[in-house]
Amino acid sequence: MRITNDEIQGAIELYVNSIYDLKEESGWLTASFQQWMDAVYQELITWKTENGYSYMSNENRFEGKDSILSKIRPLLVKRLKELKKEGYNVKAFDEIL
Helix, strand or coil, X not given: CCCCHHHHHHXXXXXHHHHXXXXXXXXXXXXXXXXXXXXXXXXXXXXXXCCCCEEECCCCCCCXXXXXXXXXXXXXXXXXXXXXXXXXXXXXXXXXX
């Protein structure tokens, strides 16, 4: 099973929504690019259950960490650029230049 771009974008939006909701109080404004990458990656590989528990998959159902990270990076860079255009001062954006 491969992770799709839609799944990656959905995971990124979880953290972007924190910025929209909390504005300057959001920790994602000051998070590093690596923290964003790690958070999105963890969100993608963590299984969720209906009763609220989550756990890491023991199966290698993914194409490998490096491959997933290489798919996350361009989508995250694009989204951070959009946030910058919207006027948000996101520290991670400065790290990708």
